[in-house]
Amino acid sequence: MAVAPGATAQNFYWTVSSSSTNALSNSGSVGAGPSVFAGNLYLWLYCDGSGLGMAAAEMDVVELRGSGAPMGFEPLNGVLNAGTATELLLSVGGCPSGGLLAGVFAVGGDAFLPDIEICLVPSAANNRNITVACGGLGYNNVTIGFAKTGGAGCVGSGCFDVVTDNSWGKVKALFR
Numbered sequence: 001m002a003v004a005p006g007a008t009a010q011n012f013y014w015t016v017s018s019s020s021t022n023a024l025s026n027s028g029s030v031g032a033g034p035s036v037f038a039g040n041l042y043l044w045l046y047c048d049g050s051g052l053g054m055a056a057a058e059m060d061v062v063e064l065r066g067s068g069a070p071m072g073f074e075p076l077n078g079v080l081n082a083g084t085a086t087e088l089l090l091s092v093g094g095c096p097s098g099g100l101l102a103g104v105f106a107v108g109g110d111a112f113l114p115d116i117e118i119c120l121v122p123s124a125a126n127n128r129n130i131t132v133a134c135g136g137l138g139y140n141n142v143t144i145g146f147a148k149t150g151g152a153g154c155v156g157s158g159c160f161d162v163v164t165d166n167s168w169g170k171v172k173a174l175f176r
Contacts (some may be wrong), residue, residue, distance in 0.1 A: 010139050012054065012131035013046040013098075016061075016118050016146040020101060026144050030113055039109045041070070041118060041146050043088075045100040045131075052133035053095025059129045059141060061086045061105070064117040064154070072106035079103055087123065095134040119145035119154035 019025035023044035030039035045054055063069040073085035079102045083089035090102065107116065120143040122129040130138040145154030 010050040011142045012048055012050065012057070012133075012139050013142050014057075014059070014102075014120055014131075015044045015046050015144045016105070016120065017042045017044055018146060020104070023099070023101075024144070027147050027149070030107060030109070030116065030148065033106065033109060035109070039107050039113070041105040041107055043073075043102045043105065045096060045098060045102050046144075047098040048096075048131075048133075050133045050137075050139050051097070052135050052137075053097045054092060054100070055095065055132050055134045055136075056091040057088065057131040057141070058083075058090070058123050058126075059088050059120045059143075060123050061088060062119050062121050064119055064145075065115055070105040070107055070118070073103055074106070075103040076101050087125070113148060115148050117145060117147040117154070119143070121154075 015023045015026060017023050017025045018028060018031040018041060020031065020042050023046045031041060033039040048054065061070055070085040073081060073088065075081045075090070077100060078094065079090055079092045081088060081090055081103065085105065107113070120129065120141065129141045129143070131141055132138045143154060
């Protein structure tokens, strides 16, 4: 598989959210699960900068802080996972291009997790965090993880740039 050269504007954008209806709910309480002892976090293909749609994706899921590492992953909406809950190897038919709820992670219940930060990172197997577009080219993933406290976890770049007090001047400069 070839990786598209200089594909920075053509990235695929993935998020981990506490909501099954909002891909950008990336901080706060863990989503309700089947009991008070279990919670859910959701994996979303948020948008596709390639315009070609997704065929497959590879990435790992790590817990940077807390004690809520995913105990399971259930693919949704036609997505298949040949990997594990923390080593995702996803495929899907139909070339979806965004707004796809790709699956749900089983984590500890919100009341039992004082803090948790989950991130999508390059695969330990081959150091890739990519999505293969329909047509066969691989594109880099830009990701936002989930953090219970302290704002959205593991913020990438691209359409996820966050405006802070330190970056406000750069935003204003765009309109001068």
